[in-house]
Amino acid sequence: MLSIESLTKTFELPSGVLTAVDDISFQVHPGEVFGLLGPNGAGKTTTMRMVLGLLEPDAGYAEVDGARTSEDPITVKSRLGFVSASDGVYPWLTVREMLLYFADLYGVAPDAARRRCDELAELMDITSLLDRRAGELSTGQRQRVTLVRGLIHDPPVMLLDEPTRGLDVVGVQTIFHYIQELRTMGKAVVVCTHRLDEAERLCDRFGLLHRGQLEHLGTLDELLQRTGKSNLADIFIDLLESH
């Protein structure tokens, strides 16, 4: 499970202090897909970077399956899987070599890593690609490889940053299938996206960030009921116009 407690981050700018993330708290439970949504500059990336331990919070903390980013950053990293639209591959390694290399980085024992590599390859339909060089793959094939790579160490918490950016309809379907598998596996999943229509279909619960503050938190039904709107896009427009 992922717990975010009173997480806060400020940046010193020449024009003054900017509060990029302002005292936000939420939890994501096993088997739950949480959409962290917000317009440009809302604080989504800054939040993700603090969860990943790449940025020190000014206050508050993120806890990943019981380990706090500030106290035990190595354990936190081992319990997180991160998939980003900008993920690359090592072109000269075969897919299998790359997956086993990442498993090794995460300290997965060689036998377990080989087993996991085969299982995940089957799940994401890349078995026939395992002995091909990663640099020869098509964009869609590469996408499936990076999705498998994010799961190679079997982390309980998955962070997906703009997972459908730049993908065609087949690529988007692959992401939907992947997220459904993550849910079945009981992962706690955070999806950051600008695609509100996709988020509505994908996520069980939402956090709507605006100017660093968590303005809305809840299921789609709860948010629609609370705001009197008929979809996430309308809630967003209302949020932007009210500030």
Ligand SMILES: Nc1ncnc2c1ncn2[C@@H]1O[C@H](COP(=O)(O)OP(=O)(O)OP(=O)(O)O)[C@@H](O)[C@H]1O
């Ligand atoms: N290293 C930094 N130094 C100064 N300001 C920063 C830094 N990182 C982020 N910011 C500012 O913090 C605010 C939140 O940025 P952040 O990247 O978290 O937003 P975001 O929600 O991810 O936006 P986008 O959807 O455009 O990626 C923005 O105003 C941004 O300019």
